[in-house]
Amino acid sequence: SEPISLYERMGGDSTIRQIVESFYPRVQQDPLLAPLFPEDIAETIEKQRLFLTQFFGGPPLYSQIHGHPRLRARHMPFPITPHHAEAWLRNMDAALDDVGISGSLREEMWSRLTSTAVHMVNRLPEER
Ligand code: HEM
Secondary structure, three states, X not given: OOOOOHHHXXXXXXXXXXXXXXXHHHHHOOOOOHHHOOOOOHHHHHHHHHHHHHHOOOOOHHHHHHOOOOHXXXXXXXXXXXXXXXXXXXXXXXXXXXXXXXXXXXXXXHHHHHHHHXXXXXXXXXXX
């Protein structure tokens, strides 16, 4: 039998939607992150919903529509210092609290999110 994916264990589509709907309004309130994002966040929310679905082991929705994620390349136009990665993760931590994700499931998700966030850093702090 197939191992049950992280995506399924976290509650699938409904949980992913709750996460992105808590996360992006927080990002829009964050003085460091808000200036990087478009004012209308709807499309960003939808792309991240598609992406996180496959990122956590669900169906490859993002790639079906947008092709290979090439996440680091797609983030290159935005100056992302370690402070931005820290702020991104702080807001995601709060979103996971909102959705009520805890325990070993949360730890598994967190480990993937933190390593990806660190990987997105493309500027030194003083380069901002
Ligand atoms: C897009 C910032 C980390 C996944 C974006 C955009 C910005 C951004 C400004 C463009 C929004 C738009 O124009 O719609 C950041 C910053 C991060 C970070 C400051 C701090 C480290 C991450 C991480 C992930 C991620 C950790 C995945 C776990 C995405 C995806 C998109 C995106 C899937 C949409 C790409 C596309 O255009 O198709 N991010 N991001 N980001 N980000 Fe991030």
